[in-house]
Amino acid sequence: MHLLITGGCGFIGTNLVRFVLAHRPGWRVTNLDALTYSGNSENLEDLGSEPRYRFVHGNILDRALVEDLLCDCDAIAHLAAESHVDRSIADSRPFVESNVLGTQTLLDAARTAWGPASEKRLLHVSTDEVYGSLPLDRPDWKFTEQTPLHTNSPYSASKGGSDLLVQAYHQTYGTNAAITRCSNNFGPYQYPEKVIPLFVTNLLEGKKLPLYGDGKNVRDWLYVEDHCEALLSVLERGRAGEVYNIGGNNERSNLELTHTILRLMGKDESAIEYVPDRLGHDRRYAIDATKIESHLGWKPTRSHWPSALKHTITWYEDNACWWKRLKPKC
Template sequence: MKLLVTGGAGFIGSNFVRYMVNKYPDYTIVNLDLLTYAGNLENLKDIENKPNYKFVRGDIADRDFIHGLFQEEKFDYVLNFAAESHVDRSITDPGIFVQTNIQGTLALLDAAKTFGVKKYLQVSTDEVYGTLGETGYFTEETPLAANSPYSASKAGADLLVRAYNETFGLPTNITRCSNNYGPYHFPEKLIPLMIINALNDKELPVYGDGLNVRDWLHVEDHCQAIDLVLHKGLVGEVYNVGGNNERTNIDIVKTILKQLGKPESLIKFVKDRPGHDRRYAIDATKLRTELGWSPKYNFDTGIEQTINWYLNNKEWWENIISGEYQEYFKSQYGDRLGVE
């Protein structure tokens, strides 16, 4: 059995690649990643010499390259994690998100159809559903109502996946997850950014009033869910993956500060970003009842494990905080908030 995992050097992708390489030694896992700013092969140093693992560098939006790769490798399954994924970046430069998230998905779907893969699985996000009020949950039947260029590009990709199933009969699944956290998370995202800034006694930038709500899912629980959908998910179906751990952003920040023994005076409220969705919350009943999934972590155990990982892997995140990231961070939050 040969699997193509795109974006396998990123946060969720690398955790999934490690999970699959270790769980299924009789599978061959091919990791395709362009190694842009958030792709990091250091994430996979512990498995790089495993006999069932192979890395290929390339762009999913390069149609000729993708078709050549599929012809050579003859994949059984394709799992597309590759995406530009940061909302702030999508506001600054939406075109990159259309190129990778839509054109790249189209190239993969065409190749999957042409070479007859057994299943194509698209890893998506709850952000395609838009925003919620104080009550209610996103289900698989919730209409798509993307509010940022990032989520719009992911919604467009999801619709292409649906179309290739309906029109061409390509076996597909889509998973839509809530906010992930855990080891190897690139430090532009909320939890790793706050941990690293707190460790360095830097100000912690919090958008608006800090009361935006997200449902937090540990990345290891997400990997298990994708594994189940890949092997047992009904063809053509969408499966929501949520941790059932709703927290406001300010609560997350205060939890991190408390666990690290740092003062709340480090919190700095900054101007809210445009189109900032107020609340996301996932109903994962379908995944639980149909496929028997249940998360291993609640938020208290998960955030403690995550903070300890960053404390024990300082060299990893110090190496990631490069000059390019510094310039991006300054453009978003100002010089005084930069991670050093």
């Protein structure tokens, strides 16, 4: 198996490259990444002498390059995307370019390089944010794969658009594609603009924790390696044309998350600074992951709360050189 991973220098991509090399000994990985602000080639520098790994600096919008790479690849795990909601609110154009046009370019390149009836698989990595927002007063409600798309931010709209293109290519051209929709991830190598690394590194720098609105927004947190394992299970055994939700069954309000980080780092709540809410801030996300659990036998095994969070905090404490170079750009 020769796997093309797009966006392999980002947070989840870096973890996925490492996970594949560690858990699939016969596989080779090519990582195609444009090294945008959130892509960091240093993340995988230690793999320089690994014969099963190759890094290609390039953009998924470069059709000729993608087609050329695909001629020698058996599958794609497509993660490359603009991924930060706040940035999409400030300027949505890069989101439409990379997430929508980039995915369309990849789909066309796969069709040309692999031929129309190819069994080679494209795994499209999407997000629970495409389902919109759940109310706080209905804890029994969760997103299933049948929940209609209801995108509320330019980021989720661009991801929803890419999901629809993937489904259309499967229906129209028979592209062997599957889609995953995962909840919020945490773990090592996450760009320090996202809430967990931002709060942890702010505390390490003696700064305040900017908490949006009333802090009651709820997210379902999954440790990144559980996501990587789920992605491989869908890549290898998922059904073509299907969507698989991935979640940690681990709902926490932002306030609860903040208090847990404070407690684990021995700080008190005077560090919290309430700031005006994000525009269009989705209230609650919650994933029903029954399908991937019952069809593919996947379950989160590494997301134990709060020990997985503690492990993540320790990584940022031990890797200050990594985040100190990135923080000024946040």
